[in-house]
Amino acid sequence: MQMHCFGRKLCCSSYPLVPVSLPSRRETHFWYIVPDEIKDESLLNRYLGLLSSGEKESVFRMNGDKLRKRALLARALVRTTLARYTQVSPRSLKFKKNLFGKPEVEWQPDEKWDPPSLHFNISHTSSLIACGVAADMPIGIDVEEKHRKTRNNISALARRYFSTHEVEYLDNIPDSEMQQQEFIKLWTLKEAYVKALGRGFSASPFNTFTIRFKDICQSSLQVSKNFSSEAYEIVVEALNDSEHLATNCQFAIFELGNLHFAAICTQKDNITQGEEENMLKLKAWKTIPFVEDECVSETDTIIPISGLA
Amino acid sequence: MASLNATSITFESSLKPSIGSTQVTGRSSRSLISFGLSSNGFPTLRSSRFRVSCSATPQTVEKVCEIVRKQLALPAETELTPESKFTALGADSLDTVEIVMGLEEEFGISVEEESSVTITTVQEAADMIEKLVQQKDKA
Numbered sequence: 125m126q127m128h129c130f131g132r133k134l135c136c137s138s139y140p141l142v143p144v145s146l147p148s149r150r151e152t153h154f155w156y157i158v159p160d161e162i163k164d165e166s167l168l169n170r171y172l173g174l175l176s177s178g179e180k181e182s183v184f185r186m187n188g189d190k191l192r193k194r195a196l197l198a199r200a201l202v203r204t205t206l207a208r209y210t211q212v213s214p215r216s217l218k219f220k221k222n223l224f225g226k227p228e229v230e231w232q233p234d235e236k237w238d239p240p241s242l243h244f245n246i247s248h249t250s251s252l253i254a255c256g257v258a259a260d261m262p263i264g265i266d267v268e269e270k271h272r273k274t275r276n277n278i279s280a281l282a283r284r285y286f287s288t289h290e291v292e293y294l295d296n297i298p299d300s301e302m303q304q305q306e307f308i309k310l311w312t313l314k315e316a317y318v319k320a321l322g323r324g325f326s327a328s329p330f331n332t333f334t335i336r337f338k339d340i341c342q343s344s345l346q347v348s349k350n351f352s353s354e355a356y357e358i359v360v361e362a363l364n365d366s367e368h369l370a371t372n373c374q375f376a377i378f379e380l381g382n383l384h385f386a387a388i389c390t391q392k393d394n395i396t397q398g399e400e401e402n403m404l405k406l407k408a409w410k411t412i413p414f415v416e417d418e419c420v421s422e423t424d425t426i427i428p429i430s431g432l433a
Numbered sequence: 434m435a436s437l438n439a440t441s442i443t444f445e446s447s448l449k450p451s452i453g454s455t456q457v458t459g460r461s462s463r464s465l466i467s468f469g470l471s472s473n474g475f476p477t478l479r480s481s482r483f484r485v486s487c488s489a490t491p492q493t494v495e496k497v498c499e500i501v502r503k504q505l506a507l508p509a510e511t512e513l514t515p516e517s518k519f520t521a522l523g524a525d526s527l528d529t530v531e532i533v534m535g536l537e538e539e540f541g542i543s544v545e546e547e548s549s550v551t552i553t554t555v556q557e558a559a560d561m562i563e564k565l566v567q568q569k570d571k572a
Contacts, residue, residue, distance in 0.1 A: 187511060191523045250523070274527070275504060276534050285530055311527060325526065329546045 142417055144208045146240055146259045147407070149393045150433075152376070154265070154386070154408040155205045156254040157197050162412055168193065170414065171200035174215045190250075198246055198253050204413035205255045209242060214413075226322035245319050252384055261391040264320030266312040267384050270305065278307045286310065287334040309429070310335055312387035313375055317360055320389040321369060333362040333370065337430075357402065358431055376404040376431030385429075403433035489559035497559045500535040504528055515556035532558070540566055 147153045162168065172180065175196070183195040203214035206229060220230040231239035241260045247267045248254065256265035274281055278300075282291045290310055297303040313335045318328045337356040358375035365371065372394070377387045388404065408426055410418045420426055498513045505522050507513065513522075519529055533549045536542070536558060542565040552558045 185518075185521055187517070187521050187523070191521070194523075249525075268527070272527075275531050281530070281534070284534060315526065324550075326546075326550045329550075331546070 141204055141208050141214070141413065146209050146242070147257060148405075149260065151258075151405040151407060152263065152388050152390060153257040154254060154388070154406060155201060155257070155411050156252055156267075156380070156408070157201050157411060157413075158252060159194055159197055160251065162193075162197065167412075167415065168196065171196055174203050175199050176218075194248060194250070194253065198248055200413060201253055201255045201411070202244060202246055204411075205257060206242060206244060209240060209257070222322060224323040224327065226319075226324075247315075247319075247386075249384065252380070254380075254386065256388055258390050261393075262320050262322060264316040264318065264322070264389045265386065266315035266319065267380065267386045268308050268312050269383055270308060270379070270385055271383075272308060273304070274307075278303050282307065285330045286314075287331050289334045289336060309377060309385055309387070312385050313358060313360075313377060313389070316375070316387040316389035317373060320373065320391075328362075332364065333360055335360050335375075356430060374402070374404060374431070376406065377429045378406070378432060379427040379429060380408075381425055388431075404431055405433045489556070489563045493562055494555060494559045496539060497536065497555050497562070500539060501532055501555060501558075504532050504535060513555065515559070516554055518554050520553070536562060542566060542569060 144153070172183075175183065179199045183192050183199070186192045186195045200214075203217050206212075206217055207214040212232075216232075218230040218232060219227050222228055229239075229242060229244070243258045243261060243263050244255055245263050245265045246253070246255045247265050249267055249269050249272075251269065252267055254265060254267050256263050278294060279291075282294050286294075294303055294307055294310070297306055314330055314333070317333065317335070318325055318330075321328055336359055338359045339356060358377065360370045360373050360375070362370040372391050373389055374392045375387065375389050377385060380386045388406075390404070392402070406421060406426065407419070408421050410420055410425070494515050501507070501517075501519065501522065501524075502511075502513060505519075505524055505528060507522065511522070519532065524532070529552075530549065533544050533552070537544055540562050542562060544561070544565070548561060552561060
């Protein structure tokens with residue numbers, strides 16, 4: 125009885141996932157969920173039904189309902205988002221981990237269809253869950269609450285974990301509020317970089333690379349007085365960059381809603397030249413999968429800080 | 434169809450594994466054996482099977498729990514055991530580095546970068562602290 129009703133309810137509340145075209149080479153897609161907006165138990169159960177048994181176990185291993193809901197929504201977001209770009213149903217997507225533990229889609233072989241080279245990465249805070257998608261190139265994203273207060277002093281944290289130049293940059297900021305904000309921004313950029321590389325944190329400890337702001341006009345590296353400027357390009361320098369991964373990185377950072385910073389790191393598209401092409405094109409949606417999608421790209425929900433076209 | 438019943442509304446599902454099974458899956462295979470000193474000062478060889486009873490002192494574990502609770506702002510009713518995984522408690526990478534810094538300050542130790550990323554549970558943190566404190570006392 126229960127099963128039958130459940131099944132019928134699914135059909136009635138069914139709202140198909142709106143398909144989306146693949147991101148172009150210079151484009152990143154950014155999908156996010158605000159967990160507090162999703163309270164409907166039948167919807168949450170529907171999301172649960174999309175998960176593999178391993179994912180369900182991981183969800184239930186989380187401590188407490190709030191964290192379980194968050195874990196559930198994160199998996200549901202990944203599955204439903206990727207399904208939009210393909211003919212595949214969200215439930216049937218399979219995932220694997222690369223050599224270093226970074227999750228990737230494992231496309232099932234099918235002669236009729238050439239699976240797209242889709243890369244994704246997720247990040248969450250207690251109030252937001254995000255999934256970045258890129259075609260043909262690796263992607264790393266990180267979201268943090270803008271006003272996150274650290275227990276430790278910013279200088280102490282930076283000295284312990286950041287590179288010398290980054291410590292210097294932060295130390296030169298006299299206002300403690302601004303210093304906290306710049307720390308958070310740097311943190312999101314560094315996280316996005318490590319996650320884009322996909323080799324795990326132990327392969328790229330934070331103090332082995334520096335995020336800097338290169339003056340686009342002068343083409344010289346300098347410690348920027350004002351990070352939040354379009355005249356600057358975000359670059360990363362790594363102590364050991366034998367594979368030139370750092371030089372090929374492209375960053376963008378923006379404010380998301382009133383509460384968050386979001387950073388994206390992908391590879392540069394070396395085919396198209398020119399300064400304008402150095403900026404990332406962003407398309408962003410706030411979503412409640414199966415219920416509604418809201419494109420927020422050209423709205424003031426997204427306030428570019430640097431790196432966005 | 435048990436899974437459908439388990440998807441009941443408040444996530445109070447019978448699928449919820451016990452802490453014990455989490456312990457088994459969460460156990461790292463890197464260091465099945467750890468060296469240390471027993472209470473009479475003789476070196477002992479410990480296997481991971483005995484890890485819970487013979488490693489870090491309860492006081493150390495307690496202090497670690499306190500620091501983790503504070504950093505993650507855990508509600509009082511949240512159960513915290515030595516096997517609790519930081520990520521399962523909602524810790525992200527910034528929380529983890531803050532926890533490590535809190536532990537360094539509390540115990541007067543210095544944790545190497547490589548070690549700090551391998552601490553994933555309260556027990557692992559406590560064991561590492563004991564090891565570093567002992568090394569420090571010997572120096």
